[in-house]
Amino acid sequence: MLLSLASWFNGGGVFMWAILAVLAFAVAVVIERSIFYYIVCRRQGAKMVPAITTAVTGGKVADATTAIRGRAPVAIMFRTALDLFAGGMTSAEIQEGVEAAAIRQMPRLSERLNYLVLFANIATLTGLLGTIMGLQKAFSSLGAIEAAKKAAILASGISELMVCTAFGLMVAIPCMMAYTFLHNKQSRIAKDLDESVVNLMNFFKKRLPA
Numbered sequence: 054m055l056l057s058l059a060s061w062f063n064g065g066g067v068f069m070w071a072i073l074a075v076l077a078f079a080v081a082v083v084i085e086r087s088i089f090y091y092i093v094c095r096r097q098g099a100k101m102v103p104a105i106t107t108a109v110t111g112g113k114v115a116d117a118t119t120a121i122r123g124r125a126p127v128a129i130m131f132r133t134a135l136d137l138f139a140g141g142m143t144s145a146e147i148q149e150g151v152e153a154a155a156i157r158q159m160p161r162l163s164e165r166l167n168y169l170v171l172f173a174n175i176a177t178l179t180g181l182l183g184t185i186m187g188l189q190k191a192f193s194s195l196g197a198i199e200a201a202k203k204a205a206i207l208a209s210g211i212s213e214l215m216v217c218t219a220f221g222l223m224v225a226i227p228c229m230m231a232y233t234f235l236h237n238k239q240s241r242i243a244k245d246l247d248e249s250v251v252n253l254m255n256f257f258k259k260r261l262p263a
Contacts, residue, residue, distance in 0.1 A: 065216035068183025072176050072217070076224045079172040082165050083231045089161075090238045098127035098249025105131060106256050114139045126158035127246045134253060144261040148254055155250070162239050162246075169232035173225040180221020187214035 062069055101121065108117035118135045121128045133154040137147045188211065 061216060062220075064214075065220055066183050066187050066214065068179055068186070068217050069220055071179050072183075072221050072224055075172050075176045075179070079169060079176075079224065079228050079231070082168050082172075083235070086166055086235050090235065090242060093123065094125045094127070094162075094242050096123065096125065096128070097245050098131070099245055099252075101127070101131065102249050102252050102256075105135070105253060109135075109138070109256070109260075126155075126161055127249060129158055130154045130246070130250055131253065134250075134257065138257060138261075144254070144258045147257055147261070151250060151254065159243070159246075162243055166232065166235055166239060169228045169235070173228035173232070176221045176224035176228065178221075180218040180225075183217035183221075184214045187217065 104120065105117045108114065108120070114135055118132055118139070121131050121135070130151055134147050134151050137150045142150070
């Protein structure tokens with residue numbers, strides 16, 4: 054099995070290694086983004102807001118701040134709002150502080166995700182380039198071969214060289230699927246963050262002077 058796989062891989066030419074490198078980078082991005090979305094950002098802001106508002110209403114701001122753990126964007130923005138509230142800031146000042154935190158935190162939701170689209174395009178184009186370069190090499194070597202053998206050798210060469218295109222597509226398709234899946238998750242997290250921050254700010258506006 055391993056020998057046949059190695060033989061298949063070597064039949065694609067040197068560009069197979071470039072596609073393999075793209076695959077390695079794509080896997081690294083998928084793992085990193087999955088950890089961020091499903092572990093770091095696993096706590097939903099919408100579920101945290103009622104606990105925060107209850108604690109603030111009961112005068113337990115410190116307890117609410119302590120309960121917001123983690124480095125997720127929504128947690129950092131909530132802590133910013135509570136720290137400003139505890140410091141006696143007005144609702145407008147809290148709003149400005151949260152907006153400043155959002156400028157730093159929101160890009161974290163999408164960073165490196167678009168690399169998967171880039172990797173998909175690189176894998177596809179590298180596969181085509183490898184096949185074209187291989188075909189050019191195969192056709193240029195036909196001059197030194199007997200006419201009776203040219204068709205068989207050319208057919209064999211084309212079959213092997215198409216492996217490079219196939220491998221490029223085998224990498225590109227999962228990259229696009231992973232991008233779509235993770236992008237949808239990122240959109241849901243961003244929507245939850247927006248709604249929860251708005252709800253928390255509305256709560257502060259009702260309790261504090263503008």
